[in-house]
Amino acid sequence: MSEFTAVESLPAPKTVFLKESLNEGLPGPEHFDIVEGEPIDLDAIEEGSIVVQAKALSADPYLRGQIKSTGPIKGGKPVRGFIAGKVVASKNPAWVVGDLIGASLAFSTLQVVTATGLAQTVSWKLTGLIDESEISYGVGILGMPGATAYGGLIDVLRPLAGETIFISAASGAVGSLVGQIAKQNYGCKVIASVGGPSKCALVKEKFGFDHAIDYKTVNSADDLIAAIREVAPEGIDMYFENVGGIHFDAAFATLRSRGRIALCGGISEYNNSAPTPTTFQPLKMIYTQQRIEGFLAGDWLQGAKGNFLVDMNNWFREGKLQVQETVSDGIESWPLAFQSLFTGANVGKVVVRV
Amino acid sequence: MSEFTAVESLPAPKTVFLKESLNEGLPGPEHFDIVEGEPIDLDAIEEGSIVVQAKALSADPYLRGQIKSTGPIKGGKPVRGFIAGKVVASKNPAWVVGDLIGASLAFSTLQVVTATGLAQTVSWKLTGLIDESEISYGVGILGMPGATAYGGLIDVLRPLAGETIFISAASGAVGSLVGQIAKQNYGCKVIASVGGPSKCALVKEKFGFDHAIDYKTVNSADDLIAAIREVAPEGIDMYFENVGGIHFDAAFATLRSRGRIALCGGISEYNNSAPTPTTFQPLKMIYTQQRIEGFLAGDWLQGAKGNFLVDMNNWFREGKLQVQETVSDGIESWPLAFQSLFTGANVGKVVVRV
Numbered sequence: 290m291s292e293f294t295a296v297e298s299l300p301a302p303k304t305v306f307l308k309e310s311l312n313e314g315l316p317g318p319e320h321f322d323i324v325e326g327e328p329i330d331l332d333a334i335e336e337g338s339i340v341v342q343a344k345a346l347s348a349d350p351y352l353r354g355q356i357k358s359t360g361p362i363k364g365g366k367p368v369r370g371f372i373a374g375k376v377v378a379s380k381n382p383a384w385v386v387g388d389l390i391g392a393s394l395a396f397s398t399l400q401v402v403t404a405t406g407l408a409q410t411v412s413w414k415l416t417g418l419i420d421e422s423e424i425s426y427g428v429g430i431l432g433m434p435g436a437t438a439y440g441g442l443i444d445v446l447r448p449l450a451g452e453t454i455f456i457s458a459a460s461g462a463v464g465s466l467v468g469q470i471a472k473q474n475y476g477c478k479v480i481a482s483v484g485g486p487s488k489c490a491l492v493k494e495k496f497g498f499d500h501a502i503d504y505k506t507v508n509s510a511d512d513l514i515a516a517i518r519e520v521a522p523e524g525i526d527m528y529f530e531n532v533g534g535i536h537f538d539a540a541f542a543t544l545r546s547r548g549r550i551a552l553c554g555g556i557s558e559y560n561n562s563a564p565t566p567t568t569f570q571p572l573k574m575i576y577t578q579q580r581i582e583g584f585l586a587g588d589w590l591q592g593a594k595g596n597f598l599v600d601m602n603n604w605f606r607e608g609k610l611q612v613q614e615t616v617s618d619g620i621e622s623w624p625l626a627f628q629s630l631f632t633g634a635n636v637g638k639v640v641v642r643v
Numbered sequence: 644m645s646e647f648t649a650v651e652s653l654p655a656p657k658t659v660f661l662k663e664s665l666n667e668g669l670p671g672p673e674h675f676d677i678v679e680g681e682p683i684d685l686d687a688i689e690e691g692s693i694v695v696q697a698k699a700l701s702a703d704p705y706l707r708g709q710i711k712s713t714g715p716i717k718g719g720k721p722v723r724g725f726i727a728g729k730v731v732a733s734k735n736p737a738w739v740v741g742d743l744i745g746a747s748l749a750f751s752t753l754q755v756v757t758a759t760g761l762a763q764t765v766s767w768k769l770t771g772l773i774d775e776s777e778i779s780y781g782v783g784i785l786g787m788p789g790a791t792a793y794g795g796l797i798d799v800l801r802p803l804a805g806e807t808i809f810i811s812a813a814s815g816a817v818g819s820l821v822g823q824i825a826k827q828n829y830g831c832k833v834i835a836s837v838g839g840p841s842k843c844a845l846v847k848e849k850f851g852f853d854h855a856i857d858y859k860t861v862n863s864a865d866d867l868i869a870a871i872r873e874v875a876p877e878g879i880d881m882y883f884e885n886v887g888g889i890h891f892d893a894a895f896a897t898l899r900s901r902g903r904i905a906l907c908g909g910i911s912e913y914n915n916s917a918p919t920p921t922t923f924q925p926l927k928m929i930y931t932q933q934r935i936e937g938f939l940a941g942d943w944l945q946g947a948k949g950n951f952l953v954d955m956n957n958w959f960r961e962g963k964l965q966v967q968e969t970v971s972d973g974i975e976s977w978p979l980a981f982q983s984l985f986t987g988a989n990v991g992k993v994v995v996r997v
């Protein structure tokens with residue numbers, strides 16, 4: 290039996306619950322409950338378990354699909370997503386009290402995670418990379434969005450020096466990192482699609498992107514094609530897809546020979562019950578030798594591919610990557626923070642500090 | 644100046660000409676002329692040139708797109724495609740008389756290829772791999788179709804041991820090799836789509852494929868989906884696309900997580916003026932981590948990727964790969980041989996022996 294190390298007493302946990310499945314429409318505070326539970330009985334913790342105190346809850350677009358009736362998060366159940374926090378009790382030899390952890394877990398201020406629970410989810414150690422004051426990075430640049438940007442750009446799109454990349458939702462948690470890695474490590478020309486003039490200014494001034502297209506001024510795929518062609522007359526080599534809809538159509542239409550599309554998300558479609566089908570001609574991709582690839586962050590987040598945590602932390606410490614966050618305080622603020630992803634009220638990574 | 648080595652005299656060349664662009668419909672003898680030209684004046688051959696005597700002309704589906712008004716082969720001009728033959732005169736130090744050559748050239752029984760012409764086309768040396776009696780392999784297993792199968796399977800689809808692959812036009816020059824390499828080198832389960840009972844028998848008996856679906860008994864994508872699910876209840880890991888239309892739709896619908904589609908051709912669409920658009924949901928590919936990739940054989944045929952000529956020849960000599968050919972004689976038979984690709988009258992590689 291491993292040594293049981295723990296704090297002396299813990300407050301009662303609070304948890305975000307989904308009231309009922311939401312297939313269509315904008316999610317908001319009315320769809321969630323924040324429920325206070327019984328205090329954790331530290332004496333009852335089983336061998337192999339840890340107790341995790343959440344310090345940061347993530348708000349990510351992919352969760353919109355998870356709370357549909359076809360998704361894994363059911364009405365009346367806790368919402369699960371990415372959190373960063375601290376181990377406050379451990380009967381697991383791999384973790385000691387004080388360790389900083391990133392993981393996909395319930396959105397609870399405090400929770401017991403059993404050995405089985407740890408085996409069934411993704412988790413990674415942040416100890417040594419950041420201190421507690423930087424814990425929000427564990428759901429951002431050193432968390433799922435960071436791994437998504439890293440894997441999606443480096444291993445899915447595989448940039449060549451000097452190529453042109455188009456990124457939708459380019460001021461968001463993932464898009465902002467994709468563009469900066471492309472710019473800093475590959476010398477790519479970065480074309481950003483963002484909503485509104487202030488985000489256009491941000492991506493150029495803070496992230497150093499070459500061009501910004503305000504998609505709110507664009508009414509059709511043809512408009513967007515024209516806007517892309519204005520700054521990339523010969524088309525784009527890569528498209529990092531976060532949005533769907535006319536963004537996909539315009540990117541496919543302007544994709545050059547040997548061009549690649551990484552499918553990461555489709556936020557424009559998430560509040561619909563079913564995504565709008567795209568009409569396209571796969572045969573067009575033969576002579577142009579093009580590739581379209583969907584991917585998830587898991588392989589990179591768990592270290593099965595690449596060297597995400599170390600590389601990303603180094604690039605950040607070297608000043609290559611700038612981080613932009615929209616932070617709110619308290620678990621009660623999570624539903625509104627989540628909503629902001631779909632209204633565009635957010636900039637950069639949306640984090641709830643607990 | 645390199646030594647000029649040549650045969651003493653050469654007969655007058657015959658060449659396949661396209662009468663006029665053909666945007667729609669079945670190509671046939673009425674669309675081509677076989678024209679006899681002036682004998683080649685060996686004294687007038689420039690430094691760097693070679694004279695190639697064609698021994699085998701290829702009939703490949705991709706040529707159907709080349710003779711449309713949007714394609715590179717214009718009315719009144721020679722048809723260019725893959726040939727295998729012999730160097731019968733050379734002022735080029737890289738080639739000696741008697742060398743066996745594969746190349747994309749005019750469909751001429753005899754032609755001068757200048758240094759510029761050699762630089763602008765793809766060519767490869769067959770000397771040492773085959774003798775003249777096997778010259779047809781230079782437009783098949785050791786030519787473009789072989790390189791297509793090799794690159795498309797190994798580097799585009801990237802099979803894992805024991806995976807399930809679905810192949811359309813699976814008794815054809817490319818499909819038959821894809822399935823055999825998948826079976827022999829990766830232990831894949833091979834599901835073949837072919838037209839008619841005799842081709843069903845052939846792919847199972849000669850090529851060792853696991854299952855054959857007669858697409859002529861299938862009337863819709865739903866029928867084809869049912870036929871695939873009958874032999875692969877959990878779906879397919881890979882699809883090698885030679886056909887388009889309902890084959891693409893059914894393959895996409897049955898593609899498993901981490902599934903890949905290699906887009907090689909779309910023969911069902913080639914006689915139409917424009918391919919039928921496919922309706923699909925790219926967002927579906929995110930959570931399933933799927934990939935769709937178009938490709939051409941050039942990189943492998945020219946040795947920029949892989950080790951095609953050596954590997955394929957070894958596998959063939961080891962008895963791993965069986966070759967099936969439909970051979971006709973004389974350059975005059977090329978138009979009808981080409982037509983057979985679209986009527987299904989061919990089996991395996993369609994070759995015209997000259």
